[in-house]
Amino acid sequence: MSENELDAVIHAPARLRIVATLAALGPGDEIAFPKLRALLAMTAGNLSTHLRKLEDAGYVEVTKTHEGRTPATYLKLTDRGRAAFRDYRAALSDLLKGTGA
Structure with missing residues (x-):
């Protein structure tokens, strides 16, 4: 992928919303699947x-566990995911400024 090319994995509207929401969490912080879904x-x-x-x-880490007898799934953005989102935002910014390829 070239420097100014938008990451197709992130660019899909639903995935962009997911990544943006997870990026708003602190590094290493995670969110429960039902909360993200809501x-x-x-x-x-x-x-x-x-x-x-x-x-x-490699952008999202999924952790499946149990809380008592109830299954629980937690999600967080990986370091690779944070870097990809940072690059995506930079490429999008360049594109909107008219400096992207």
Whole structure:
């Protein structure tokens, strides 16, 4: 990917919303799947599909655990994901200024 090219993994509207929301958390902070689903007003299936693509790219870390007998899933942006989002924002900014390729 060239320096000014938008990252296709992040660029999809739903994934951009997910990454932007996770980037608003502090480094290493995580959010529960149901809370992220509610914040983004997405169905569980749609959110899961987009999270899988972000996880496959190494941008999101998914931790599955149990709280008592109840399964719980937590999500956080990886360092690679934060860097990719930073690069995406820079490329988008350049594009909007007319300096992107």
